Amino acid sequence: MSESDNSQPVIDVEKVTFSFKEHRALERVTFQVWPGTLHGFVGPNGAGKTTTLKLICTLLRPQLGRVTVFGHDVREDMPAVRRRLGFMPDHFSLYRQMTVFEYLDFFAAAYGFPLKERDRIVSDVLALTDMDGRRDSLIQSLSRGLQQRVSLARVLVNDPDLLLLDEPASGLDPRARIELMEILRALREMGKTIFISSHILTELAELCDSVTIIDRGTTRFCGPMDELLRRNAEQPTYKIRLESPANGLVDTLRNMLEIVEVTLLDDPRELRIVCEPHTINANTLLNRLMEHNVEIVSFGHDQRHLNEAFMHLTQEGVRS
Numbered sequence: 403m404s405e406s407d408n409s410q411p412v413i414d415v416e417k418v419t420f421s422f423k424e425h426r427a428l429e430r431v432t433f434q435v436w437p438g439t440l441h442g443f444v445g446p447n448g449a450g451k452t453t454t455l456k457l458i459c460t461l462l463r464p465q466l467g468r469v470t471v472f473g474h475d476v477r478e479d480m481p482a483v484r485r486r487l488g489f490m491p492d493h494f495s496l497y498r499q500m501t502v503f504e505y506l507d508f509f510a511a512a513y514g515f516p517l518k519e520r521d522r523i524v525s526d527v528l529a530l531t532d533m534d535g536r537r538d539s540l541i542q543s544l545s546r547g548l549q550q551r552v553s554l555a556r557v558l559v560n561d562p563d564l565l566l567l568d569e570p571a572s573g574l575d576p577r578a579r580i581e582l583m584e585i586l587r588a589l590r591e592m593g594k595t596i597f598i599s600s601h602i603l604t605e606l607a608e609l610c611d612s613v614t615i616i617d618r619g620t621t622r623f624c625g626p627m628d629e630l631l632r633r634n635a636e637q638p639t640y641k642i643r644l645e646s647p648a649n650g651l652v653d654t655l656r657n658m659l660e661i662v663e664v665t666l667l668d669d670p671r672e673l674r675i676v677c678e679p680h681t682i683n684a685n686t687l688l689n690r691l692m693e694h695n696v697e698i699v700s701f702g703h704d705q706r707h708l709n710e711a712f713m714h715l716t717q718e719g720v721r722s
């Protein structure tokens with residue numbers, strides 16, 4: 403499959419079943435990830451996310467079903483799959499006594515890059531992860547957020563077309579999380595496909611174009627993030643923040659046919675708008691608001707509904 407072929411999925415997981423001895427971890431898991439997308443992989447603890455990622459990156463072999471990456475079967479064409487992807491595990495062991503440069507240079511050497519190319523490669527991956535100033539820092543002296551970025555830089559050393567990231571945002575503070583998300587967006591802009599797992603749907607909602615939801619080893623949803631919201635929020639709900647208090651706008655909005663409910667939130671500059679199903683989409687609603695000359699600071703799906711969608715699809719919380 404060529405890099406510009408957008409008609410084939412980058413990852414195609416078809417009816418994959420996998421057991422650890424007696425314990426069935428995955429049962430006919432099926433989903434696709436399309437080129438150039440940031441695709442979330444979400445499920446509660448023990449759902450099977452890490453197991454699936456290990457199958458995709460060829461660390462485990464599917465017992466039943468088929469996994470292909472860029473059209474290559476993971477069982478039959480392991481080297482071709484490995485060449486095209488970078489896997490960032492959930493628990494990474496950084497060589498803490500090394501400097502950032504030594505660590506990345508070590509991996510570039512392991513990939514077989516000659517000495518004269520390695521300096522440029524390390525500089526490139528440091529620039530991509532916004533770590534230029536940290537080249538000579540000892541890894542153990544870095545914060546968790548920065549160590550996570552070194553780990554991401556390491557994954558980028560062989561310039562993979564597909565990144566597999568297992569819960570990269572867990573344990574990061576909000577700033578480090580936002581910075582990581584920005585880097586991932588920039589990598590997508592470069593044309594890379596990014597498959598990122600998390601157990602928190604709302605954490606990925608803003609970032610991802612599409613999402614697969616998995617629970618107890620089975621796929622519950624695979625598709626665009628918008629579709630997940632449309633399907634599960636019977637009444638699409640938006641949260642809007644305006645530059646100034648919204649009191650004047652509330653009655654106007656309440657008179658619109660498509661709008662079921664308008665609520666001013668604790669901060670009077672914030673509104674929640676509940677719409678009739680299948681009548682109005684985010685674009686139209688935003689245009690309507692603009693017609694009233696209001697200054698909008700932020701506009702998005704109400705995260706409360708995302709949580710409801712997730713709970714609805716996964717039923718229970720934590721499992722073993």
Ligand SMILES: Nc1ncnc2c1ncn2[C@@H]1O[C@H](COP(=O)(O)OP(=O)(O)OP(=O)(O)O)[C@@H](O)[C@H]1O
Nearest residue numbers: 422425427446447448449450451452453454601722
């Ligand atoms: N090496 C193993 N041996 C036996 N069972 C395992 C092994 N690894 C995972 N499991 C089991 O397989 C199931 C799926 O585990 P997996 O680690 O893929 O879930 P996960 O979605 O990544 O969870 P988490 O959010 O906790 O990381 C769980 O029930 C887990 O206990």
Ligand SMILES: [Mg+2]
Nearest residue numbers: 451452453492
């Ligand atoms: Mg896991």
